[in-house]
Amino acid sequence: MKLYTLKALSKNYGEGDSLVRALKDIHLEIPAGKFIVVLGASGSGKSTLLNMLGCMDRPTSGQILFEDTDITAYNKREMTQFRKNTIGFVFQSYNLLPDLSAVENVEFSTEMAGLTRADAERALAMVGLTDRISHFPGQLSGGEQQRVSIARAIAKRPKVLLCDEPTGALDFETGIMVLEVLKQIHKEQGTSILFITHSQEIAKIADIVIRMRSGEILSVTNNECPLEPGEVEW
Numbered sequence: 001m002k003l004y005t006l007k008a009l010s011k012n013y014g015e016g017d018s019l020v021r022a023l024k025d026i027h028l029e030i031p032a033g034k035f036i037v038v039l040g041a042s043g044s045g046k047s048t049l050l051n052m053l054g055c056m057d058r059p060t061s062g063q064i065l066f067e068d069t070d071i072t073a074y075n076k077r078e079m080t081q082f083r084k085n086t087i088g089f090v091f092q093s094y095n096l097l098p099d100l101s102a103v104e105n106v107e108f109s110t111e112m113a114g115l116t117r118a119d120a121e122r123a124l125a126m127v128g129l130t131d132r133i134s135h136f137p138g139q140l141s142g143g144e145q146q147r148v149s150i151a152r153a154i155a156k157r158p159k160v161l162l163c164d165e166p167t168g169a170l171d172f173e174t175g176i177m178v179l180e181v182l183k184q185i186h187k188e189q190g191t192s193i194l195f196i197t198h199s200q201e202i203a204k205i206a207d208i209v210i211r212m213r214s215g216e217i218l219s220v221t222n223n224e225c226p227l228e229p230g231e232v233e234w
């Protein structure tokens with residue numbers, strides 16, 4: 001099944017001398033239910049692409065269909081609804097509220113989607129933090145904070161998890177743990193995952209690797225034998 005269809009998608013920033021063509025006429029089909037890595041050097045357009053897929057920003061031209069709906073035709077309110085109901089975001093920075101405990105941080109976002117404290121606790125259990133739910137962010141390690149932010153993203157059971165370099169600030173072993181959590185969510189909940197990285201090694205765990213360079217798609221490769229996170233090194 002199709003998740004996204006991108007048709008002649010372009011995104012420019014600025015104008016005149018400062019014009020940047022961040023995405024250049026991209027045509028792409030992204031299937032549902034896969035663990036997809038978007039791989040490319042700094043400045044290749046990965047975050048710009050993710051922002052478009054998550055309805056955080058609008059393209060300059062072109063279309064994005066989510067399943068069969070043109071999400072580029074959405075107004076602001078519809079964009080917000082789409083983000084809330086369909087997408088979970090995980091970033092390099094954890095963006096947790098320091099005065100809320102782990103479970104409250106998750107609840108704070110789940111409440112917006114009409115879910116309960118039990119949903120928040122379940123999400124924290126999925127990322128292996130049952131014994132840390134009352135801790136505040138300042139009492140948690142970087143990897144634990146990132147797992148809280150993943151719990152926050154998955155508590156509402158989004159169809160799509162968009163991850164922008166979530167292991168970028170973590171040491172190797174903690175990064176592996178975060179990748180394992182994401183793989184487990186992918187397997188257990190069938191969530192489609194798009195994961196941005198510049199690491200060729202991390203790309204080995206993906207079902208599909210989309211390579212980007214200078215705002216263009218270089219290649220889309222199916223990985224016959226994706227590795228487990230514990231098998232990669234970087």
Ligand SMILES: Nc1ncnc2c1ncn2[C@@H]1O[C@H](COP(=O)(O)OP(=O)(O)OP(=O)(O)O)[C@@H](O)[C@H]1O
Nearest residue numbers: 013014020022040041042043044045046047048049
């Ligand atoms: N808000 C903006 N205004 C102007 N230019 C921007 C803006 N956001 C991104 N760009 C430019 O668009 C291009 C693509 O940036 P983008 O952040 O999508 O790349 P990236 O592959 O995610 O890079 P990184 O790995 O460093 O995060 C870059 O040349 C960047 O400087």
